[in-house]
Amino acid sequence: MPDKVRIALDAMGGDHGPAVVVAGAALALQKEPAAEFLFFGNAAQVAPLLAARPQLKAVSRLTHTEIAVRMDAKPSQALRYGRWKSSMWLAIEAVKKGAADVAVSCGNTGALMAMAKFELKMLSGIARPAIAALWPTLRGEAIVLDLGASIGADAEHLVNLAMMGAATARILLGIARPTVGLLNIGVEEAKGLEPVREAGRILREEKLPDLDYVGFVEGDDIGKGKVDVVVTEGFAGNIALKTAEGTARQMGEYFRAAMSHSLSARIGYLFARTALRKLKERIDPRRSNGGVFLGLNGIVIKSHGNTDAEGFAAAIGVGHGVVRDELLAKITFALGRHHDYQRQALGGAAS
Numbered sequence: 001m002p003d004k005v006r007i008a009l010d011a012m013g014g015d016h017g018p019a020v021v022v023a024g025a026a027l028a029l030q031k032e033p034a035a036e037f038l039f040f041g042n043a044a045q046v047a048p049l050l051a052a053r054p055q056l057k058a059v060s061r062l063t064h065t066e067i068a069v070r071m072d073a074k075p076s077q078a079l080r081y082g083r084w085k086s087s088m089w090l091a092i093e094a095v096k097k098g099a100a101d102v103a104v105s106c107g108n109t110g111a112l113m114a115m116a117k118f119e120l121k122m123l124s125g126i127a128r129p130a131i132a133a134l135w136p137t138l139r140g141e142a143i144v145l146d147l148g149a150s151i152g153a154d155a156e157h158l159v160n161l162a163m164m165g166a167a168t169a170r171i172l173l174g175i176a177r178p179t180v181g182l183l184n185i186g187v188e189e190a191k192g193l194e195p196v197r198e199a200g201r202i203l204r205e206e207k208l209p210d211l212d213y214v215g216f217v218e219g220d221d222i223g224k225g226k227v228d229v230v231v232t233e234g235f236a237g238n239i240a241l242k243t244a245e246g247t248a249r250q251m252g253e254y255f256r257a258a259m260s261h262s263l264s265a266r267i268g269y270l271f272a273r274t275a276l277r278k279l280k281e282r283i284d285p286r287r288s289n290g291g292v293f294l295g296l297n298g299i300v301i302k303s304h305g306n307t308d309a310e311g312f313a314a315a316i317g318v319g320h321g322v323v324r325d326e327l328l329a330k331i332t333f334a335l336g337r338h339h340d341y342q343r344q345a346l347g348g349a350a351s
Contacts, residue, residue, distance in 0.1 A: 013107025024312025
């Protein structure tokens with residue numbers, strides 16, 4: 001565990017830029033006083049915000065760049081115009097060079113993924129990265145991945161996601177042996193796409209020591225908290241995430257409308273406001289903000305682009321936690337053990 005966690009921040013990313021990034025870092029510092037920050041962005045915009053926060057400035061270093069990746073830029077455009085010089089690239093490069101332990105950005109997801117993959121490279125045996133994030137459930141929280149890093153997956157990729165997700169759950173949720181399920185259209189083994197069924201077979205047969213594979217789960221099982229880790233490919237995962245976030249906002253609007261439509265409803269709100277406040281906190285997407293890019297040879301955290309300072313502080317907190325608990329080393333170890341099993345199985349089959 002490092003004495004100091006050095007956090008590189010893309011100060012220009014997201015819908016609100018430096019105002020949210022700097023304020024979020026200040027909030028994060030209150031919770032993690034051992035953190036140090038490397039800001040990459042336009043000094044004319046970032047420096048005054050740091051100067052207004054002496055405690056944060058004392059543990060921060062600012063590198064100036066006038067280049068920022070647009071939120072609507074295609075990954076190929078971001079690589080072409082932002083390589084070597086954008087705030088996003090420089091934050092990732094700090095991780096590659098060892099100047100930072102983790103990079104955090106609320107910028108363009110596709111650009112961040114492309115730059116991170118290009119600069120940090122993939123772990124051995126991993127073809128594509130994945131986004132993993134905390135998901136509120138009736139039992140607490142779960143890890144869900146992939147939430148949109150790439151589309152489609154073969155069986156081997158899904159198995160890799162299961163192992164990386166379990167390692168993340170052990171760190172972020174504190175569960176020694178997380179339960180893992182594959183998202184499917186039914187729980188029966190004969191249902192679903194062939195890659196999902198094949199991944200289920202591999203996980204059942206390998207009986208990996210660091211996770212408990214329980215089989216297929218359906219969409220409504222995510223919110224129930226049936227398993228600690230839900231594994232799916234990025235297309236379905238992203239749709240599930242956006243649907244859940246939209247439903248949470250929809251329910252919030254329903255509650256506000258119901259609580260204000262009459263005098264009796266407003267009086268009822270006065271009696272129920274404590275419970276309603278707890279409900280709002282429970283479904284607040286800021287609590288679970290911060291997706292971990294898994295499969296890379298380095299740690300990168302993606303924050304929602306439209307988050308506020310509290311949400312960005314939560315994303316920094318996720319990054320601090322996965323560095324402190326050495327997530328990258330634990331994922332590398334789990335993948336190596338799986339690949340050893342595969343080589344032994346192939347050797348046995350050949351003989």
